[in-house]
Amino acid sequence: MKTCLIIDLMHESITPLLEEVGWKVDYRPTINRQEIIQSIHKYEGLIVRSKTAIDQEIIEKATKLKWIGRAGAGLDQLDVALLEEKNIAVLNAPEGNRDALGEHAITILLTLLNKVHTADREVRQAKWDREGNRGVELMGKTVGIIGYGFMGQAFARRLQGFGVQVLAYDKYKTAYGDAFAQEASLAQIFEQADILSLHVPLTDETHFMITHEFLQNFKKDIFFLNTARGKNVSLKTLSEALASGKLKGAALDVLENEKIGKLTTDQQYYFDQLINSDRVVFTPHVGGWTFESYEKINQTLVSKIKALD
Template sequence: MKVIIADQINEKGIKELEDVADVVVNTSITQEELIEEIKDFDAIIVRSRTKVTRAVIEAAEKLKIIARAGVGVDNVDMAAATEKGIMVVNAPESTSITVAEHTMGLIMTLIRKISIADKSVKEGKWEKSKFMGIELNGKTLGIIGLGRIGTQVSIRAKAFGMEILVYDPYVTEEAGAEIGVRVVDLEYLLKNSDVMTIHVPLTPETKHLISKKEFEMMKENAFIVNCARGGIINEDDLYEALKNNIIGGAGLDVFETEPPKDSPLLTLDNIVVTPHIAASTKEAQRDAAIIVANEVKKVFTGEAPKNVLNMPVLDPETFHAIKPYLKLSEKLANFLIQAAKGNITEVNITYCGELADFPRVDVISRTILKETLNSILTEPVNMINAPTIAKNRGIVITESKRSEAEGYKSLIKIEIKSDEGELSIEGNATREPRIVRIDKYWVNVKPEGTMVIARYKDIPGSIGTIGTKLGEHGINIAKMQVGRQAPSEEAVMVLTVDQKVPVDVIDEIRALEHVYDAVYVQL
């Protein structure tokens, strides 16, 4: 077996591989050289410099695994790797402690005014009374997002004597209680936290999650820290909140634009900033190298790596049989997680018709869980650890099979139950992925693009009022599908539109007479 290490990694990772493989270290290799040489290698390890593009992957003849010695895999063409059956792995656990410690460092720097006191002393001043701080003991920490990093932060904060509040729509009160935190809604967390820290991914739902309204809910002397992703906090609103003493202070390791040149935030004394270094420690880099080296070793020795981001290795015949349903399951899961409301408690998957007899449908189930959980967590979820993560979050998973497919050769049915209700979707992939039923309503929708799904009373004029409302906001309807059971009863309409639909437009549609509900889905 032969491994190429294309970026600089810790020496301990290299030594881990030398007993099972011929290791070639070339940390200056160019894209053109890599395309030429990759055909000779069974594995490649990269960090962020090297781009494993489609061209590289297509040139690979023996490649079994692409390993990213870190968390993000933006430099790897995941789709191309999956299509070719090449595993992509990373080292998500390598940075959990490192980022948690940096978070606590920013908190301590803020509450004890360490950075500005340091600057003052270095300027020859001795302003003791100016830098009065506060203790963490007895204070309340609010954590937005209880993944690996959020959990590690909670452990450290409890050691400081803090009470912990958590806002995470996908963590139940019972799951929170098991680790000694209290799960609450966002408004309660904002109003009752002395310090707040963010550990969620940047998604359409979390972009500007903390803006003017949220700052006004916070305590006047509260602090906020973000070591997750830039854009979750509205920086313009944060500047106003800090400048006008609406909140006490902020600590940022990430920004909407990096580096944050000319940002007015950099002119303030009540903010501490670092250059996106929360994951940058020697230990994290060492651990990342060792973790991915061991993942490569497992593949070479016939074991299953645990941090696979795309899919397990399947034999060609099985992969060919289930491939259309893997794509369909991703679309159905993404649709459901965007359309469902509340904290998820159950995910029920049913394989109908010929699909019930397919080999390895467990891979499809894991794909559904992976897509569902990846939409709501910061750390990557893969098909190997998805069931465990779901269980740890109190989500019940059931899988069943049914011989009848109601007029189709095969169907997948996914039902999500939450504390606010239930939603189900069914799909078929005989020719191409299609959504064929939403709850009890039969439809025929290609799961792609921007969609508005509305439930309404099926009477004359209802469809027209919804279309008119979209037209008022310059949103063009490309396709429409209606599912109903009987006139004058509830029906469902799926509109594929040409533009993104703002949240306030969806709210206006919900407010229309005879409209029961509306949601926006981007696939």
């Protein structure tokens, strides 16, 4: 029987789902990198999250591997080019957590605009400040979305009913406008957006794509939402843009360095500026991380694995 190695924690449904489509499962969520290197030659399938980089060192040892499944959307921990060269199929599951991401993006955006984070904290401290927590309505605003894949589309869909204009820009698509977003150029987003939301993968092209110069292209001062990848924008850029007022506020589910106990000196300096600002809302990379998506990711992956046979 074909055997699949799983090297990260997964919803308990993964084993029976794989067995139903003819796969024997070796579930080893505590396996370390060296153990993966020593044993990967035995497996036809591999399922990962983001704990371990699947790079040349591992891929060269994976002599029987037919496919690798990423339990989630992002592929930045995988050497996709080498996997394709080796004719190893790369599967991911953005369909599994897009709904969770769409809802979370709305949640942190509304939290930011309505100052829910500061109001909650103050009331717990017996401070009743209505004027200081006056909110900003989403209605009537223009939301610019960069990246209109599964995640960008899920966010746009959930913006319906708020009375907003949604402009979507995706460099790698054509004719992608739909009932939820108008296809737009980057120049149109620069000109019209009140809110910018990122939904791009992490690639060489998108690494630190949001710079001071990029933000200066916006005609208006904007609110910024990032539920994509932390390294799309540096802590320094975020801090300085908030200080200058170019960013009126930021809702961040991801950070440049998410090992926040091991920041560099520079990163720590700018992170401290951000955490001391009431104009920033943080969540710990949980945008697509719900009880429901945990299981739906398995169902999505297994359906794609089955389709390979």
